[in-house]
Amino acid sequence: MGVVALNKEEIEEIIEKLRNGEIKQYEVTKEEFMEFREVLIKQKDKEQIRGEAKKGGGVVYTHVNE
Template identity: 50%
Template sequence: MEKYENMIKQLQNGEINSVEIEKEQFYEFREVLVKHPLFKHVRGEAKQNGRVIYTYQEIPRS
């Protein structure tokens, strides 16, 4: 779970542009993400085969 926290922190800091999560990791990542204070700043885009690409947005969604 700590690796997912680090991924979110890296997104926020601009160290990485996006995080790609495979369908096998989705529920673990989502569990960490929804509890994170930056949850509304992270945008997920579904791709084929259950992959999701997450990016950081400066302006939180409503």
């Protein structure tokens, strides 16, 4: 059984939940990182979504209101 990757729609839904405060943070694995980033960099408010690298290659994303 392989790793189930997030699709573009799921990633956009996660970003929207970060944006509206429905979730405080979301952690992606190193395997999901490139796909998540590809969707994230196309967002109008991408500067407000911050990623913090974790040991092992994962990244925790949070939304910052500035």
